[in-house]
Every structure is written in structure tokens, then in C-alpha cells.
Amino acid sequence: MQRALRPKRFHQLWPFYLLAAPGIIYFLVFHYIPMSGLILAFKEYSPFKGMMNSPWVGLDNFRQFFGTSDFYMLLKNTLLISLLNLVIYFPFTIILSLLLNEVRLKVFKRVSQTIVYLPHFLSWVVIYGITISFFGPSGVINHYLGQWFDGSAGFLVSNEWFRPLIIFQAIWKDAGWGTIIFLAALAGINPEQYEAAKVDGASRLQSIWHITLPGIKSTIVILLLLRLGSSLDSNFMQIFLMTNSLNLDVSNVFDLFVYHVGLEQFNYSFAITVGMFKSVASLILVVGANYAAKLMGEEGIF
Amino acid sequence: MKLRATWFDTIIVVIICLISLLVILPFLYIIAVSFSPPGDSMAGNFFIWPKHWTLDAYSYLLNANTFLTSVKNSVIITVMGTLLSLFVSITLAYALSKKFLPGRRTMLLVIFFTMIFHGGMIPNYLVVKNLGLIDSYWAVVLPAASSAFNIMVIRSFFQSLPESLDEAARIDGAGEFRILYSVVLPLSKPIIATFTLFFMVQFWNEFFSAVIYLNDTSRWPIQPLLRQMVAISASNISAEAAVDAQLAANLGPNVQNAAILLAMLPIVMVYPFLQKYFAKGAMLGSIKE
Numbered sequence: 001m002q003r004a005l006r007p008k009r010f011h012q013l014w015p016f017y018l019l020a021a022p023g024i025i026y027f028l029v030f031h032y033i034p035m036s037g038l039i040l041a042f043k044e045y046s047p048f049k050g051m052m053n054s055p056w057v058g059l060d061n062f063r064q065f066f067g068t069s070d071f072y073m074l075l076k077n078t079l080l081i082s083l084l085n086l087v088i089y090f091p092f093t094i095i096l097s098l099l100l101n102e103v104r105l106k107v108f109k110r111v112s113q114t115i116v117y118l119p120h121f122l123s124w125v126v127i128y129g130i131t132i133s134f135f136g137p138s139g140v141i142n143h144y145l146g147q148w149f150d151g152s153a154g155f156l157v158s159n160e161w162f163r164p165l166i167i168f169q170a171i172w173k174d175a176g177w178g179t180i181i182f183l184a185a186l187a188g189i190n191p192e193q194y195e196a197a198k199v200d201g202a203s204r205l206q207s208i209w210h211i212t213l214p215g216i217k218s219t220i221v222i223l224l225l226l227r228l229g230s231s232l233d234s235n236f237m238q239i240f241l242m243t244n245s246l247n248l249d250v251s252n253v254f255d256l257f258v259y260h261v262g263l264e265q266f267n268y269s270f271a272i273t274v275g276m277f278k279s280v281a282s283l284i285l286v287v288g289a290n291y292a293a294k295l296m297g298e299e300g301i302f
Numbered sequence: 303m304k305l306r307a308t309w310f311d312t313i314i315v316v317i318i319c320l321i322s323l324l325v326i327l328p329f330l331y332i333i334a335v336s337f338s339p340p341g342d343s344m345a346g347n348f349f350i351w352p353k354h355w356t357l358d359a360y361s362y363l364l365n366a367n368t369f370l371t372s373v374k375n376s377v378i379i380t381v382m383g384t385l386l387s388l389f390v391s392i393t394l395a396y397a398l399s400k401k402f403l404p405g406r407r408t409m410l411l412v413i414f415f416t417m418i419f420h421g422g423m424i425p426n427y428l429v430v431k432n433l434g435l436i437d438s439y440w441a442v443v444l445p446a447a448s449s450a451f452n453i454m455v456i457r458s459f460f461q462s463l464p465e466s467l468d469e470a471a472r473i474d475g476a477g478e479f480r481i482l483y484s485v486v487l488p489l490s491k492p493i494i495a496t497f498t499l500f501f502m503v504q505f506w507n508e509f510f511s512a513v514i515y516l517n518d519t520s521r522w523p524i525q526p527l528l529r530q531m532v533a534i535s536a537s538n539i540s541a542e543a544a545v546d547a548q549l550a551a552n553l554g555p556n557v558q559n560a561a562i563l564l565a566m567l568p569i570v571m572v573y574p575f576l577q578k579y580f581a582k583g584a585m586l587g588s589i590k591e
Contacts, residue, residue: 006402015478016397023394030445033429034421102314115322121569123507125525129532129562130328136536156536204310262424275422283419
């Protein structure tokens, strides 16, 4: 009886296909057609001949890319930023979640959550603007450095300060937001465990160590693997804004290189080669991370 | 259980207060500078409470044509983008929430694959260019119309609605569009509200696609203009290269910080509404079938 009420024949189904059509067309045009553009990595694109008629060059673009010192610089910068995010930003998020979870005063917890989530919704340009107000040449920090220590630092135009600033921005913007998923996992821990531990005479620190942390272990593992899987994706918008000619030695990452080569020097083929290397390597990393998650007995992402 | 504050609770509250303060202080400083005459902030003789109050920065910005144009562009892009995104995402997610639809799995795979592989910046640029969208608002709006993540979240919401509702409506003789419009959408207010706000934030914050797709700077939304206004003081770009030389020449710290504040004002205004929903919305994404 129930089955008969479901649309089954095409004349009953077409409304659903019609509803799906705009979305599917969107995905095909703006996600799949670009994928076909990757073919230009194997061609020497000439705007006069067009995509189809440009001559094939095989793996020349790749050879050229891997042959330059640029490749190692880009790889090093990209991975270092990811690594710093992994060892500073990521644990910070976990610690913040644990702290918030230990707050027993509900009102205080809600207020502080509201505050730390907010920066996530600001644009990177706004974050960049705030950074300049503080760290810029006439920013408040340089002002006090000048007043108290008789000096100033070129925070935004030096190699040494680029990475610390990037990490600091990332923490300020997103660490609060990142706690959401951990807090949800923490809410799933059975409170009886804490009661039992308390009866056994465990201190708060001991129950964090023996109950809370193991309780969110699988969430930590999954998020860690996801981050490893995306280690070639730097936060492009953030880096694009923070970069300049004076810190390019440390700020040049794959995406930025693609932007300079492709959209500033119009060398589409070479830029696509670099972009394709990144996309394929990322795909392998993500699939590998998912596989690793499953090996470790976790659910995986797909 | 009675709450008895121990030293442990005290330490935690103190640490969280410090962190919250670290988040709030920059805002207070930005506000203070924007209301201070430029001389005061350059002399640095205040931090979060201006010594002398002035509205100069705001009256200057609200009379600067370039700035007003960018606000107008941002509003247009935000409205266009939000409506389009809602339409594309809701219709597709609704169709995909129907388990009886043949070809559903294939469509899901096609969408899911875009989460782990993509053509990248240059192929995207070439597509937008070949469609003749350069310098039109559509170049910013269309490529960002939806994402696999949005589809998955909205779809899982639709799937949580009882199927018998549709069937009852069908027995009453309602067509499928009628069911979506008169039965499903009214029940989906929470998810629609969430995504309306998400899309608004997303399009208001749109920066990079404007930089690469809009050569005609009179179409620029507020974010790229703000970047130029701010970058001038960091010497990342020269005042001569700025979109509006006159605007650049009058940039004091008060004007820059007022612009930062105005650029985030809509976000701060929708945030209280957003906040009610987003934690749930963010969690929905991690729920699997």
C-alpha cells in the first residue's frame, strides 16, 4: 500500500529531475568542466589556437616544474605552514574545548562560546585589516615598541614574522569555531563515567585524562587525519593577503605560485600543471588519510 | 548537585576570560581608533577609550563615492548570491533526499567527488572567462552558487522529515512542486534560516573572486576595496596604484579602521541570529546516512 504512493514512473518522476537540474548543471559547469581544463597541463596553451588546437607537449611542463628549485621551495613552505598548524593550532583547539567543557557555570560558558566563535565569520580581509592596525608599521604594537624599547619591528615585511603571524591569525579566527565538533563529541560521553570516577576518588585532572580525552580520541584522530590529508592546501586567502615581495621566501605556497604564474604572467599551461600536481597529490593524501582512519578502526570520512 | 567553586574552576574561568579578552580587545581598539582624530591614535595616547571623540572618519566614508559604490556592489552580490544559492541548493538537495529517485546514487557521487578533487584556480578562471562573465556580478555569484557540503547538510535535513507527509499530500492531489512549496519548505524554516545567513555571510565576505574576475573596479564589492585601503598603510601597494587616489590620499588610521568596522558591520548584525542555529547546522554536516 505504502509503496504505491511513491512516484515510480517517469511521468511521476520528472518533477524531481527538473528540481535537480539547475544544481546538477551548476556542478557540471563549475566543477567538472574545469577538471577537463586540466588537459592544458599537457599542452602549450596558445590563446590564438584555443584549448583544443594548442600543441601537445607531453610531460614537458611537469619536467620543467620538478626541475626548478621553485618546486622545493613551494613544497617546503606549504608543508611547514601545515605542520605549524598541526602542532600549534590543532592542540590549541583541543585544549580550548577541554577548558570550555569544564566550565560548570552555564551562562558563563554560553557567553564565552559566543565570543570565541565570532571571528570565524569575519572575512580574511577584515582579519588582515585588524592585523595591520596592530602589527603594521604605524600599528599599536610598533608604537609601544618605539616608546618603551626604542625600536620597531617590520612584522609584515620580514621572513621571521610571517609564520608566527599566520598561525596567530588562524588561532584567533578559527580556534573557537573548531571547538564545536569537539564539544559535540564531549557531550556524548556518558556522565556516569564521571560519577564513578568521582566515587573512586579521581581528581578533575585525572578524570580529564582518563575519561574525557579517551572519549574524544576518535574525533581527534579523524580530524588529525583530515588535516594531514589537506596539508597541501594552505589557507590561500589568508596567505594571499599577508604576502608581499619582502616575505616571499617563506610565504610562497603552491596556490600563490599558481596565481602569480597563471593570472599575472598569463602562463596558463604551467600554472595548470602546478595546480594539477597539487590537486592530484591532495586527492592521494585524502584517500590515504581515509584509508589510514579505517585501518585504525575509525569510521573514516567516506 | 550543588556547585562549589574549587581552585580548579577558578583557574579555568580565569583562562577563558583571558582568551575571550584577547578576542574582544582588537574590536575595541578598532572602534576606538575609528572614533579618534588621526593625531591621537598616531600619538598612541589611548588604547580602548578615545580621548577625543569624532565622527570625521564615518562622515568622510559615507561621502566617498568609491566606498559607497562598493557597499552597493556588495549588497547586490549578497542578495543575488544568497537567492541563487538557496534556489540551487534547496532544489537539488530536495530531489536527492528522495530515496526512490533512480540515478540518485550517481548524482550523489558526482557531487561528492567535487569535495576531494577539483580543477583548481586557473581552469575555473578560464571557464568563467569563456562564459563571458568577466566584469559582471555573475562571475562572483555563479561559481560559488553551491557546494557539496551544503547539499549534504540540507539533504540530510530533508531526509529527517517524515515521508508520510508527502504521501498524505499526494493523496490529497498535490503535485510535487506544490508539496515542496506548501508542505516541505514551511517545515524547513530552521535549515533555510541557517543557510540564508550562511550564504549572506559568504557573499558579503567574498574577496578573491572579485579580485580576479572584476577588472572594472567600479564593480568591486567592499572587501577588495577594504584590502587596498588597509594595504596602503602597510606599504603593500602604493597610493598611486589604488582604485581611488583621492580616497587613498585621505586615509588616516581613523578612516581605515572605520572602513574595517563598516565591512564587518552586517556580520556583527546577523551574528546573533546566526548563532542560534549554526552549532546545530555545523553538526548536521557530520551526520551520515
